[in-house]
Amino acid sequence: MKFSNLKIGTRLTIGFFLVLALMAALTACGVNGMQNIQKRLNTIIDDNVHKMNLLQDMSESVHIVSHSMGTLVLMRNESEMVLEIKKVVDARSKYDAAILVLEKKPALEVERVLREKIKGAQADARVVNDQIIEFARGNKDEEASALLIKTAEPLNQAWQQALDQSIQLQKHANEADAVAATATYENSQLYMGALSGVALILGIVIAWVITRSISRPIISAMNVANTVALGDLTSHIEITTADESGQLLHALKDMNDNLVSIVTQVRHGTETIATASAEIATGNLDLSARTEEQASSLEQTASSMEELTSTVKHNFDNARQANKLALNASDAASRGGVVVAQVVETMGFINGSSRKISDIIGVIDGIAFQTNILALNAAVEAARAGEQGRGFAVVATEVRNLAQRSSAAAKDIRILIGSSVQKIDAGSLLVEEAGRTMKEIVISVQQVTSIMAEITAASEEQSAGIEQVNQAIAQMDQVTQQNAALVEEAAAAAASLREQAENLSKVVRVFKLDNTQHMMPMASQLNLNGMTKLTSVTSRGSDQVATDGVKSGSVPNQKNLLPVAVGGEWAQF
Structure with missing residues (x-):
């Protein structure tokens, strides 16, 4: 089926459906991109940043412990040593709480290796640090200093380096996720721009096609209506579509054909009206005289x-x-x-x-x-x-x-x-x-x-x-x-009717007809047994007088009379 034969509503529905489908695809692309960006942001915020914060807390705890070890070696006051040892205990508690949360987080293979390295460094350093605390409590300053310099400091540094490596790894992961989110945003922007351009072009094309398929038949219908309004009934109407506009043209074509037929019949009927009205006027004058006597x-x-x-x-x-x-x-x-x-x-x-x-x-x-x-x-x-x-x-x-x-x-x-x-x-x-x-x-x-x-x-x-x-x-x-x-x-109306019939004949001559179409021979218009119904409305506007027909004896030369209308078309006109 041709697109132009579809109904206007169907064409508009198809056009809007295509545009809406592209808009839906555009929306889906945008939503998908935003979901991917949201996923990356959740990874950065909930995973990488949280891990990095935990590792920084652990690194800070290690730094506190390392500083406390050096301080304990130099202290002589027991109460001050107790306070410093409490700092070490608090730092270890904070470290243990952070590492417990960190171990529950999902990790890559590299992260798992670094975690094992951190655990090993923690175990070695904690044993040595405990020995330093014991030496400091026992006032064994030389042993504590030697152990701190030779063993504890290298182990604490190795422990701190492992934590720094993990922190750098999380920073690199954040940077990678940020780059991926940026790429997802740029790709979504590119896809949405492309779909928007396609939707715009397709919408323009659909609007142009639908508008053209609607406006051209309507313009043709307007031209036909204008020619009919000017009295030209010779228009040739070509119907190329089966939609509402085609139906409108078909109705205009039928109207034009019916007008041609009606005008042709009116031209022939005006002569009959003029002849019959003269006979009616004569009979009405006689009836008027008798009616006046009865009224007296x-x-x-x-x-x-x-x-x-x-x-x-x-x-x-x-x-x-x-x-x-x-x-x-x-x-x-x-x-x-x-x-x-x-x-x-x-x-x-x-x-x-x-x-x-x-x-x-x-x-x-x-x-x-x-x-x-x-x-x-x-x-x-x-x-x-x-x-x-x-x-x-x-x-x-x-x-x-x-x-x-x-x-x-x-x-x-x-x-x-x-x-x-x-x-x-x-x-x-x-x-x-x-x-x-x-x-x-x-x-x-x-x-x-x-x-x-x-x-x-x-x-x-x-x-x-x-x-x-x-x-x-x-x-x-x-x-x-x-x-x-x-x-x-x-x-009086009969006399006026004759005059109006002549005027009507002049008016009908305004219409321009195609002489090769819709011409009806005079012989086919005769209806010798027909009845003519004439109605006159009084000046009071409330009574009507109707005569059923003209008697055969009262109308001379009846064979020359023509019917008022054929098939009731005069009444319709």
């Missing part, structure tokens, strides 16, 4: 129905108002009956309260009578007491006077309460009579209200029926007037 009759009928509707509505409004008044009277009578019942009930309460007050006054009168008797008894007792009971007699006299006055007041109140009770009883009888009268009024008003409701319902039904008849006549009148207007508009 309907207007007179509608006027009469409107007067009848107005009268019925007026009767209905009067009945409804009378019904409302009756309902209001019924409600007022009902409320009056309720108020009268409440008054009767209140009068009963007042009557009962008055009787209770009369009883209370009787009790007060009895108390005053008993108080009067007690005052008389007190006065008699005071008289018996003689001079000593005078004060008490005065008080008894005042109490008796008060009792008499209370008794007189109670009698007056009893008389008044009795009179009030009699009047309340008379008022209660009158209120009960008024309540019965209000009930009779309520019943009568409710009957009147029921009759008025029936009258109102009947008037409403009558008004609704007449309103429906009036609406039907109004709708008929409106439809008739609309039909008349539509017929007039159709006649």
Whole structure:
């Protein structure tokens, strides 16, 4: 399969995949180089430098021991000798700890040989150094000096040289690893630069190829669209790819071919439209006159129905108002009956309260009578007491006077309460009579209200029926007037249609066609049994009038008519 036949998305995917693959290779190369450099650095830091530090600690310990041996030989003070010997012990402990860590480290053959040499030198020197310490403690200065000069110093120097050789070996290893890391960095840089260049070149090539494969068909499509926009339908469209751009060119080719066919049919159809529109205009004028006569009759009928509707509505409004008044009277009578019942009930309460007050006054009168008797008894007792009971007699006299006055007041109140009770009883009888009268009024008003409701319902039904008849006549009148207007508009539209058909013919001539293609003979365009559908939209924008076809008797010379469209293409255009 050709690359240009692949879909645009597939081509873009392949291009991006190649570029991403090169980027992945570039990343892998960089990561591998960094890993190698990291490995070298780990070797230098964790292995070589650590070993060198351990060896330097060991060398320093050996130097301390050698210096202490010379110092011990010259010392005479026991306490100073003890301190110096402690330095030797500490240095040996530091040395032993360092060599234990060093032996755990991985080593090359050369390192193992040097380690054995260091161990041998350590063993020989440590034995001699121990003898020097013993001689120094025993104040054997000559033996200690002779042993130090002849034996200990050469052994310590050999021991120190072995350590120095190991340190130099680690330095050389560091230098070698650093050189290897630098070489790895340079190689990674070289590989990454080469891959970057290849990725850049390949990306440019892929972008150029994909852009060219997309832009060329699109430019061709733009040229075709521009020529069609200018009215030139003679473009020759060549399709060389099967991708989306090729499909676009194929669609443009189909569009151009369809436009050629449509324009050809429009040129032939405009003549048919002009002839048919003239016949339609004549028929519409005749229909318009008859429709106007019918509309005039309907207007007179509608006027009469409107007067009848107005009268019925007026009767209905009067009945409804009378019904409302009756309902209001019924409600007022009902409320009056309720108020009268409440008054009767209140009068009963007042009557009962008055009787209770009369009883209370009787009790007060009895108390005053008993108080009067007690005052008389007190006065008699005071008289018996003689001079000593005078004060008490005065008080008894005042109490008796008060009792008499209370008794007189109670009698007056009893008389008044009795009179009030009699009047309340008379008022209660009158209120009960008024309540019965209000009930009779309520019943009568409710009957009147029921009759008025029936009258109102009947008037409403009558008004609704007449309103429906009036609406039907109004709708008929409106439809008739609309039909008349539509017929007039159709006649005007038919005349305008003929003029527009001529203008359309002039407009279609703007298109440039290839005379050798898409030409349809006149005989093949004839459709003697076809139906022409003409639609005119009214000025109100809400109604449409359609005629199913032109009758054979109303169109002369029908054989010369051409169909509006073939295969529905006119409607699509």
